[in-house]
Amino acid sequence: MTDKQKAAYEDYMLGMSYADIAAKHDISVNTFKSWKRRNGWQRGAPPKKKVHSKSKGAPKQIPEAVKELEANSELTEKQKLFCLFYLQDFNATQAYMKAYKSGWKTANVNGSGLLAKTSVKKQLAELKERQKTDLYVTAEDIAREYAKQAFASLGDVIDYKVHTELVTDNDGNVLLDMNDNPIEKHVSDIYLKPSDQIDWSLVQEVHRGKDGLVVKLFDNQKAKAELMKYLKDNKADGDDVTINLIRSDRRNKDGNQRESGQPD
Structure with missing residues (x-):
């Protein structure tokens, strides 16, 4: 409601007549009647408020782990809760307390x-296996991404061409050398490679700045540090740990990806 409508409503609730309200607020009686009817004003009752019915959303989906636990008749309810809490941080003491x-x-x-x-133990083993299946990612998958970032370069993303241009003055006149030959300069055009040739997981940011194209890759020094940490943690019995790194720009004639280090 507008301020004038609110003031008219207050006068109406105080018992003023239609004519007095219309005269006080410089409106016609019919206008006030329209406001009264549209807003449902009634003396002795508060104004009607529009009630917005809440649309029922889709029912919450029950996680597969909970469904599996509910179907297990060998465990008590508290043992089932213990399993759920244990899967959160793998701390048996905290899980039991909760x-x-x-x-x-x-x-x-x-x-x-x-x-x-x-x-x-059997139930937890099954739930852990389900977690691995649902997540579809392993520590080696993460290490592989770090390896790609660690050895990435701008050449994986951008390309350039060099062309010549005539050198001109501020008025657009071509400048000549001592032999009256036009002076030329070499200009490099930097541009992105075709989208299907770029591994976009290497690119953190790309935009066009005031001086041209700006491409930012992920920090390769940080990626190398994380990769070294992974290799150190997974090194066993003095053996070197290797990671199968698949590069998106190395493909065979059939279009299939090959592992880096494989002969061309």
């Missing part, structure tokens, strides 16, 4: 015992 509402001392003893229980 599921059984117990103190740390009790949970520290009983948590490890429950974790060793055959039915619980």
Whole structure:
């Protein structure tokens, strides 16, 4: 409602007649009647408010892990809760405290015992396997991405051409050398490679700035540091750890990707 309508409504609720309200607010009686009818004003009752019905959203989808636990008749309800909490951070003590509402001392003893229980161990193994299947990513997948970033260069993303232009003065006149020959200069045109030739997972940012194209790759020094950390953590018995790095720009004649290091 407008300020004038609100003021007219207040006068109406105080018992003023239609004519007095119309005269006070410089409107016609019919205009006031229209406001009254449209807003549902009634003396002795608050104005009607529009009620917006809430549309029911789609029912919440129950995670597959919960469905699987509900179907397990070998576990108690608290044991099922323990499994769910344990999968969050793999801490048996914390999981027991949350599921059984117990103190740390009790949970520290009983948590490890429950974790060793055959039915619980079996259920957790199945849920862990489901997590791996649903996630479709491993530590090696992440390391492979770091390896790509670590050895990426702008040449993987951009290309350039060189052309010649005549040198002119501010008025557009071509400048001549001492032999009256036009002076030329070499100009480099930098541009992105065709989209289907670019591995966009290497590109953090690309935009056109005031001086031309700006392309920013992910920090290769940071990627190398993370990659070295992965290799160090996974090195066993003094053996070197290798990562199968597939580069998007190395393809055979059939269009299939090949691993780097494979002979051309």
